[in-house]
Amino acid sequence: MAGGIFEPGAHRAAGIVDDGAVIAAMLRVESEWARILQEGGAASAEQADAIVGACERLAGGASGGVDAAVLAESAESAGNPVVPLVSALRAAVAEQDPAAADRVHRGLTSQDVLDTALMLVARDAAARIAAELRGVGESLAGHARAHETTVMTGRTLTQPAVPITFGLKAARWLSGVLDGLDAVTAARDGLPVQCGGAAGTLSLAGILVADPLGAASELARRLRLADPGVPWHTVRTPVTRLGDALATACQGLGVVAVDVATLSRPEIGELHEGGGGGRGGSSTMPHKRNPVLSVLIRSAALRAPHLAATLHSAAGQAVDERPDGAWHAEWPALRDLLAITATASAQAAVLAAELAVDTSAMERNARSFADGLLAEPRGVPPGLPSGPPPAAPGDYLGMARSITQRVLDRHARTTDEGADRR
Structure with a gap:
């Protein structure tokens, strides 16, 4: 699980993907399903009330609430945490209404509950990540605007190449952050409900309610998730799409x-x-001031693609109508990926907002490398179109300002679209 002394900065993601958040999300799924059974005539209003009330008590950590450590230990016997959670919920409901306890979870399967709960947790985490990425984008856009004419050394393969501006570098950073924001937002908006019953046929739901597919759609509506139209127990595209967005x-x-x-x-x-x-x-060493935020963000960037690869590996092993182990491999990988992305985006928001730019050092370095930085135009063969050779690095910036402006225009559009969506 993400967090602890080996995850510096993990407190920035506290409460959004931990055990408590997942348990609360699972209980919310059970609560909303109870209302659907009520609407379909499979449970009375009193029975649904008893289930909803028990879910609220257990999710709120009230007396008799779910102990995450006990649930984790019990999960080994069933292979997933839903089975012991349902047992605890039925026991809690039975204390208020023994007849209602038999309605708990009927028509669902454990994968329905856990997949849907993880989509709820992912939605909240993705919203936090998107907000942080927007903050990073605002700061980078500010640097791009402020330094559109600040000349610096452009480097390729670690060596001085041609002059650029720091505004252009900040704009390139911004472009990558916007790619991530677009991907996370799209993935968040498409997170689907899972509702298929034991083998994806909604067989028991079909006995309990007149329109089981309609019930699945209603569950999506109540939870504000997308309605995929079909169960996706072994078609793990929603998970891999989310993982790819987080890695991006x-x-x-x-x-x-x-x-x-x-x-x-x-x-x-x-x-x-x-x-x-x-x-x-x-x-x-008291003289040192290490770029620790950059170090920690880089560590997330190194880990993320491998976690996303685990999700793809698991998706490719989703055998039969419900996977045996591949599904289980997803859980920690997805949660870690959500946690490190939430942490890294929050750290990057601080980094970008507080970044100090030494324009004097940029000017000094560009001047010291001026001969090399201007070697390209001076090496144009006779007969090719060329103007007067540039006298200084600032005279050879090509379309740096235009490219910077194009990225800033994209940022403005993304900001406007994000405000409309919110």
Whole structure:
């Protein structure tokens, strides 16, 4: 599980993907299904009330609430946490209405409850991630605008190449972050309900209610999830699509982090992480100020694609009508991916907002590498169109300002669309 001393910054994602959040989401699924059974005539209003009330008590941690550690231990006997949770819920309902206890979970299967619960948790986490990415984007757009003419050394394969502007570099960062934001938003908006019963046929639901597919659609409506129209027990595209979106977000943030860490090296000195409070200190070397946010964000970017790959590997092994082990492999991978992306996006929002730009160092480095930075235009063979050779790095910036503006225009459109969606 994500968190602990080996996950610096994990507190930034606290409460959105932990055991308590998943348990509460599972209980919400059971609660809404009880109302659907009531509407379909399979449970009385009093019985549905008893189930809903028990779900609220257990989710709220009231006396007799669900102990996550006990649930985890009990889950080993059944292979998933839904079975012991349903047992606990039935016991809680029976205390109020013994007849209602028999209505708990009827027509669903454990995968319906857990898949849907994970979609609910993912939706909340994705909303948090999207908000943080928008914050990162605002700060990067500010840097792009402020430094559209700030000349710096463009580097390729670690070596000085041609001049660029810091505004262009910030715009490139912004482009990657916007890609991640678009992917996360699209994945969040498409997260589906899971409702298929034991083998994806809704057989028991068909006995309990007149329109089982309509009941599945109603569950989606109540939970504000997408209605996929069919169960997806062994078609794991919703999970892999979400995983890819999260990896894309970490990818964009990773580029920012690696560039900041590299350009903050003392021998370059063009960027520095801001902030105070002892951030970046060393245990033995008081002179050091390490770019720790960049380091931690980079670590998320290194882990994310492998977690997404686990989701794809599991999806390709979803055998029969319900998977044997592949489904189980998804749970920790998806939760870790949600947690590290939420953490990294929050850290990146701080990094981008507090980033210190040393324009003097950029100018000094560009001037010292000027001969190399201007070698390209000076090497144009006779007979090809060419103007006067540039006298300084600032004279050879090509379409840097136009490209920067195009990214800023995209950011403005994304911001407007995000405001409309919210």
